[in-house]
Amino acid sequence: MTLAPAPLLQLLATAEAHGGLQTDDVLKLVLPLLREVSALHELGHVAALGNAFAYRVTDAPAEPALALAQPEGTAPRRHPEAIAPLDNPPPRCCAWSAKRA
Structure with a gap:
């Protein structure tokens, strides 16, 4: 059994x-997708963007656009342990000293 390529990959290959x-x-393709993601965020959801199958191409052949394969989105997942190191990065600089003659 062979899976069909993701619609996003088919679109890119055709292009x-x-x-x-x-x-x-690119703007014509992506702006509708970005609006869709923005609307999800306003509802407190996030887009499921795990792989190339997360996108679909709209049916208008003259003006194709990208859209979410799961337009309902998903609830955000929190991973505080993954974010903690980013909130408190280790110091990156060393102490500077000025010597006066």
């Missing part, structure tokens, strides 16, 4: 075969 994506193309 590459046709000369790549310009800045405007």
